Amino acid sequence: MRALGLASLLSLSASAQEPADLARGRTVYRDACETCHGRDGDGRGPSARELDPKPRNFVSGSFKFRSTESGERPLLDDVVRTVSTGIRGTWMPSFEKLMSPADLRAVSGYVLAFGPKGEVPERLVPASAELTVLPDSPAMRERGRALYESLKCGQCHGPEGRGDGPAASTAKNDLGEVTPPLDFTIGLYKGGSTPADVYRTFVTGLDGTPMPSYGDSLPKEEDRWALVHYVRSLSRSPGFFRWLFGPRTPWE
Ligand code: HEC
Ligand code: HEC
CATH class of the missing domain: 1.10.760.10 (Cytochrome c-like domain)
Structure with a gap:
């Protein structure tokens, strides 16, 4: 398979992202997420061992909270929502008060780029506001x-x-x-x-x-x-x- 640059990986998984966001996303990720989710997104960061449930392995592309069909990847908006609100009752923190909306989107795009590539999946459930x-x-x-x-x-x-x-x-x-x-x-x-x-x-x-x-x-x-x-x-x-x-x- 042809090697893809980081920018094109991101544009496949999240078309709304500008290439510059990926570098930003990586910086934010290393700062705020890597300790649990691991540098390579495999869910095996240094803090993961103690946690139950375990931090998500982003490489697998299997996500709980999606607006898409079962088995599909989530939309960028789904990941932004999870990262903003956190996951109650688990160690996944809420980041909405800790970072700007631009950083939330950038890091969410970076997370998606660890997973399988392909067309942006179809939305099954309309956005909450709609x-x-x-x-x-x-x-x-x-x-x-x-x-x-x-x-x-x-x-x-x-x-x-x-x-x-x-x-x-x-x-x-x-x-x-x-x-x-x-x-x-x-x-x-x-x-x-x-x-x-x-x-x-x-x-x-x-x-x-x-x-x-x-x-x-x-x-x-x-x-x-x-x-x-x-x-x-x-x-x-x-x-x-x-x-x-x-x-x-x-x-x-
Ligand atoms: C203290 C550990 C910890 C940190 C730090 C952390 N997470 Fe998580 N995260 C978790 C755990 C644990 C889960 C799994 C919760 C579950 O399965 O219910 C999770 C799950 C997720 C999911 C999966 C949601 C789904 O639909 O399945 C996403 C996306 C996510 N984290 C993104 C991030 C991002 C982005 C950051 C950094 C900005 C971050 N996490 C930082 C512990 C952490
Ligand atoms: C085979 C077992 C099973 C059946 C049948 C089932 N659920 Fe669940 N449900 C679960 C499990 C397990 C979880 C928790 C998953 C987790 O925390 O990661 C859950 C979680 C949920 C949640 C909460 C998700 C959240 O945000 O925490 C809702 C709402 C829910 N189920 C609704 C339903 C409804 C409505 C039905 C019937 C139409 C149903 N479930 C049938 C196993 C089941």
């Missing part, structure tokens, strides 16, 4: 509850969403780490907790984990939002979490 959230209501939650049962989400997440379904104890990710299904009553979502975030999570699934993609089994918008509202309604004690995490609780 999604039309169908309103929550008792009827929607009831519809969501019925879907939760018929789609057997409870096999993993438990009949009442406590993360204690019959398949929960055997849930493992690609690295063989135990990956508990989310306990919806705690409501601390890794991929974001707004209705649009939860919608994206179960439409696209979380690659590398047992959490499947439900885009095909739920073609109707109304069903998708019904499930979002039902699942979010299972979270308890928002007051406590507001106290713990400040004004930006997981429900906002």
Whole structure:
């Protein structure tokens, strides 16, 4: 295969990036990410050994939080969102207050350039701002509850969403780490907790984990939002979490 320069690698994976951003991305990466994700992006930085779950191996190209089809690479915007917000309940920090928007984009493009190359994948779920959230209501939650049962989400997440379904104890990710299904009553979502975030999570699934993609089994918008509202309604004690995490609780 013809050797590609760094600039062209980047333009393949993230067309919006200017070549100059890659050098910037590398500087930011070495400063802020390398200790966990490794100089070569293989997830084996010096700090990785202690961590569970392990930092992502970017070379594999398998990402949990995507707006794209299961098995596809994420969009640049997906990576920017993850790096900005961090991943709750793991060692992946939030960088939005630590770097400029330009640096966030540059380092996200650099991360994507470690992975497989090719066309920018197709967007499956519209950007959060462009999604039309169908309103929550008792009827929607009831519809969501019925879907939760018929789609057997409870096999993993438990009949009442406590993360204690019959398949929960055997849930493992690609690295063989135990990956508990989310306990919806705690409501601390890794991929974001707004209705649009939860919608994206179960439409696209979380690659590398047992959490499947439900885009095909739920073609109707109304069903998708019904499930979002039902699942979010299972979270308890928002007051406590507001106290713990400040004004930006997981429900906002
Ligand atoms: C203290 C360790 C640590 C540092 C520093 C760190 N990360 Fe992570 N990162 C993690 C861990 C752990 C995960 C895996 C979390 C999981 O699997 O739920 C992760 C996951 C990710 C993911 C994967 C998201 C997905 O969709 O699967 C991206 C992208 C990412 N990190 C980017 C970065 C970038 C960019 C930086 C630097 C600006 C950075 N990380 C710094 C620990 C770290
Ligand atoms: C085969 C087991 C399994 C089934 C079935 C399943 N899930 Fe999951 N789900 C998981 C696992 C495991 C995780 C946690 C992955 C992680 O933390 O990396 C998860 C996480 C989630 C998350 C949270 C992601 C986040 O941001 O933290 C949502 C929302 C979710 N599932 C919704 C659903 C819904 C709705 C259904 C049914 C339509 C469903 N799941 C069916 C295993 C499953």
